[in-house]
Structures are given as structure tokens and as C-alpha cells.
Amino acid sequence: MEPDLPFEPYRIKVVERIHRVPRAEREQHLREAEYNIFRIPSAAIYIDLLTDSGTAAMSDRQWAAMVTGDEAYAQSRSWDEFERTIRHLTGYRHVIPCHQGRAAENLLCGVLLEERHVVPNNTHFDTTRANVEFRGAVALDCVCDEGLDPDSDAPFKGNLSVAKLEAAFARYGDRIPFVMMTITNNSGGGQPVSLANVRETAAVCHAHGVPLFLDCARFAENAWFIKRRERGQADRTIEAIAQEFFRHADGCLMSAKKDALVNIGGFIALTDDKLAERLAERLIVQEGFPTYGGLAGRDLAAVAEGLREVLDEEYLTYRIGQVARLGERLAAHGVPFLKPAGGHAIYLDARAILPHVPPRRFPGVSFTAALYLEAGIRACEIGSLMFEHVDPDSGALVSPAMELVRLAVPRRVYTHTQLDYVADACARVRDLGDRLQGLEIVWQPPALRHFLCRLRPIGGGRLIAS
Numbered sequence: 001m002e003p004d005l006p007f008e009p010y011r012i013k014v015v016e017r018i019h020r021v022p023r024a025e026r027e028q029h030l031r032e033a034e035y036n037i038f039r040i041p042s043a044a045i046y047i048d049l050l051t052d053s054g055t056a057a058m059s060d061r062q063w064a065a066m067v068t069g070d071e072a073y074a075q076s077r078s079w080d081e082f083e084r085t086i087r088h089l090t091g092y093r094h095v096i097p098c099h100q101g102r103a104a105e106n107l108l109c110g111v112l113l114e115e116r117h118v119v120p121n122n123t124h125f126d127t128t129r130a131n132v133e134f135r136g137a138v139a140l141d142c143v144c145d146e147g148l149d150p151d152s153d154a155p156f157k158g159n160l161s162v163a164k165l166e167a168a169f170a171r172y173g174d175r176i177p178f179v180m181m182t183i184t185n186n187s188g189g190g191q192p193v194s195l196a197n198v199r200e201t202a203a204v205c206h207a208h209g210v211p212l213f214l215d216c217a218r219f220a221e222n223a224w225f226i227k228r229r230e231r232g233q234a235d236r237t238i239e240a241i242a243q244e245f246f247r248h249a250d251g252c253l254m255s256a257k258k259d260a261l262v263n264i265g266g267f268i269a270l271t272d273d274k275l276a277e278r279l280a281e282r283l284i285v286q287e288g289f290p291t292y293g294g295l296a297g298r299d300l301a302a303v304a305e306g307l308r309e310v311l312d313e314e315y316l317t318y319r320i321g322q323v324a325r326l327g328e329r330l331a332a333h334g335v336p337f338l339k340p341a342g343g344h345a346i347y348l349d350a351r352a353i354l355p356h357v358p359p360r361r362f363p364g365v366s367f368t369a370a371l372y373l374e375a376g377i378r379a380c381e382i383g384s385l386m387f388e389h390v391d392p393d394s395g396a397l398v399s400p401a402m403e404l405v406r407l408a409v410p411r412r413v414y415t416h417t418q419l420d421y422v423a424d425a426c427a428r429v430r431d432l433g434d435r436l437q438g439l440e441i442v443w444q445p446p447a448l449r450h451f452l453c454r455l456r457p458i459g460g461g462r463l464i465a466s
């Protein structure tokens with residue numbers, strides 16, 4: 001085999017100027033945003049690693065597909081191509097277009113969930129958890145134990161624990177209407193799920209007469225990990241591996257804003273005729289006619305092209321390699337993060353970096369705010385602000401297992417040099433040590449509070465003590 005290429009498998013055709021605003025302005029932005037990074041204007045951000053969702057650079061072919069997209073209301077040519085591409089990839093007969101991933105979740109949960117239902121998943125993504133809980137159902141995380149250990153470098157830390165799933169079936173029985181697996185496991189560190197694990201999980205679900213849905217936003221990255229790490233998979237194509245995990249499951253939900261390399265889009269695909277019919281009925285009310293589902297024809301065309309491009313192994317090797325390289329530079333600085341590096345992001349271990357800040361004081365938010373202040377970089381807390389929740393058994397407020405800061409790398413957007421700047425800045429913030437203070441919430445909405453809440457440094461003091 002030829003060695004992996006050390007650089008991007010593309011050349012740059014269009015560029016967008018970015019500016020680093022002066023520190024004094026960053027300080028003002030942070031104060032005006034009340035320390036919530038989601039509220040800072042994008043023009044004031046130098047390197048934006050808030051998310052890899054909808055932030056990809058599209059290819060010349062995708063832009064060409066957009067121009068030639070068919071905007072007919074019903075049965076457009078772009079819809080045909082969208083449907084054909086997804087059917088070929090997943091093997092599922094029914095394709096339901098949605099404007100993004102959470103719209104797909106909303107449709108599926110709206111049709112299948114009732115109060116007291118329980119939905120097992122390896123780890124629910126935030127919008128998935130919100131959509132489950134909104135129906136009064138319980139979102140049950142069943143990730144394997146290695147997935148909860150920040151220092152384990154097991155190859156498939158995204159795996160769902162089959163033992164935990166069996167225990168859930170034993171305990172909740174017919175309160176479980178379906179099971180989900182998130183691939184890669186976004187909230188669990190962008191860690192992959194093995195083919196063997198999808199196969200076993202599907203077998204357990206089917207033994208209980210319950211369907212398995214893949215939350216497959218990063219299916220191609222997951223397939224790349226399987227090819228590199230799972231025995232017997234090295235000689236298969238990314239497409240063949242993906243087709244196999246789709247075959248074991250009964251359907252999937254996808255936020256196309258990730259591995260379809262587009263800025264907006266999503267879909268549900270599935271085998272069940274009856275369920276597809278019920279989803280399509282709701283779709284017309286909520287999203288749009290079943291051949292566009294809240295998207296323009298050009299968006300459908302760009303998704304179809306993106307779903308083919310993302311299967312390019314050279315692209316995936318560069319993409320996942322770029323994230324790994326960021327991890328290596330952080331490791332060289334001794335900045336602790338979740339090992340091994342995820343497919344789309346590095347997850348810094350905020351609890352280890354700021355041991356003096358308890359979960360209730362949001363160490364991940366504190367680090368994120370300081371990283372913006374020091375270097376103009378935007379990252380995202382994935383910890384107590386995002387995932388603190390009421391335990392269904394005890395009724396107590398519990399923090400998630402880890403306090404993380406996610407550095408999500410947009411696809412085909414930043415260069416190695418820019419990510420070196422990020423790693424060096426993270427080390428500088430880590431060096432602030434116990435001068436960095438925790439925060440408290442001033443105001444919060446009832447759900448998904450991390451998007452909109454307002455905070456302040458504890459007691460209204462300074463974020464960085466002198």
C-alpha cells in the first residue's frame with residue numbers, strides 16, 4: 001500500500017478573509033455575550049471550532065450541482081438523485097427528506113414516542129435527548145464502560161454496551177419502542193462504533209421485536225475507523241462497510257450537515273412501509289412535500305453529491321488525520337484530552353485542566369470563555385451546562401460523566417497551520433491554572449439551555465483572576 005499523503009487532497013479555489021479582532025474588543029464581546037459563546041458574532045471569531053455542523057466547504061462539484069438543481073415543487077430531478085443516492089448507500093427503500101437532523105428526530109419521536117417510553121442509545125446527542133425528553137420519555141445512555149474512561153485508548157469507545165441494553169430490556173420491557181446508535185458517538189467524544197457492535201445490538205433489538213435506528217451524521221468517518229481498526233475490514237471500501245452497518249439496522253436519521261458535506265439538510269431512511277407512511281403524513285404538515293421536506297432542490301442536489309464525495313478514502317484519511325494531528329500537538333503540550341482523538345473533534349478534559357472548578361461551576365464553559373478571550377478561538381462546552389439532567393430513578397440533578405470542551409474541526413476549511421495556532425493557544429489557557437474562575441448561570445431557558453443561557457464569573461468577579 002502507498003503511504004498516506006501528508007496534505008490536503010484538494011487545492012483551494014475560493015477563500016474567505018478572517019480577522020483577529022483585538023483583545024480589548026474580544027473582552028467586550030465576551031461580556032456582552034454574557035459568557036455564552038453561542039452569542040458572540042461570527043465576525044469577531046478568528047478560528048471557529050464551535051461545531052463541524054453545516055460548516056463544511058463545498059466542492060466545485062457541489063456548487064455546480066446547486067446551480068443545476070431542479071426547483072420543481074414535486075418530483076424534481078434533484079429529489080430523484082437524492083433518493084437514489086440514499087437508497088443505494090443505505091439499502092433502505094423509504095427516504096424522507098428533512099431540513100436538518102433534529103427535524104428528523106422530531107418526526108420520528110413524534111410518531112413513535114409516548115410518555116414513560118425509554119429510548120436506549122450509546123450516547124444521546126443533545127438534540128436527540130431533547131426530542132426524546134420533550135415527549136416525556138427517558139433518554140437512556142448505554143455506552144460501553146471504556147467510552148466513559150477519558151484515558152482508555154480502546155479502538156471502539158463509541159460501542160453500545162450490549163449488557164446494559166439487555167438490562168434495559170429486562171427492566172423496561174415493552175416501554176422501549178426503538179433503540180438508537182449514534183455513529184460516530186458525538187457526545188461521547190466522536191468515538192467510533194464497530195461493525196460487530198452494530199450487528200450484536202441489532203440482534204438484541206430484533207430478539208425483542210424492536211427496530212434499531214442509526215443516528216448516522218458521521219457514518220463515513222465511522223466506516224473509515226472500522227476499515228483501519230476492525231479485523232478483516234482493511235481491504236473493503238468505505239462504501240461497502242457503510243452499506244453493511246446500514247443493512248444490520250432498520251433505518252437511519254442523518255444530519256447531512258456533517259458527512260454529507262453541506263451547509264443544510266437531513267433525512268430519515270427506513271424499511272418499514274407503515275412507519276414511512278406515518279412519517280410522510282407528518283412531514284407534509286411540519287417540513288414540506290415528501291419530495292423536498294424543507295429543502296430547496298439545490299440543497300438536495302448538493303447532499304447527493306456530498307454523500308458520494310465523502311466516501312473517498314483519501315479525503316477521510318486527511319480529514320481524520322488532521323484531527324489526530326491537532327491531538328498530537330496538544331499532547332506534546334501536555335494538554336489533557338479524551339483519547340484517542342475523535343473523528344471530527346478533540347475533546348479537552350476540562351475537569352483535569354481545571355480541577356479547582358466543580359461541575360456545577362462549569363469548568364468547560366470557563367475554559368471556552370478564556371480560549372476566546374486569549375486567542376479569538378470559539379470552542380464548545382460539552383459538560384454540565386449542556387447535559388446536567390434529572391436522574392429518572394432518584395429525581396436528583398446529576399452532572400454528566402465528563403466535563404469536556406469540544407474543538408470541532410469543520411470539513412475542508414482550516415489548514416494545519418491554523419490548527420497549530422489552536423493547540424498552542426489551548427496550552428496557554430491551560431497555563432492560567434487556578435487563576436481561571438468558574439461561572440454561574442444568570443438566566444436559562446427550560447430546554448437546551450446551553451444555546452441561550454447567560455452566565456457570569458462567580459460572584460460577578462473576573463474570569464481570570466490577576
Ligand SMILES: *Cc1c(COP(=O)(O)O)cnc(C)c1O
Binds near residue numbers: 183258
Ligand atoms: C448534529 C447532530 C444531530 C442534529 O442535527 P442538526 O442537523 O444539527 O439538527 C443529531 N445527531 C447527531 C449525532 C449529530 O451530530
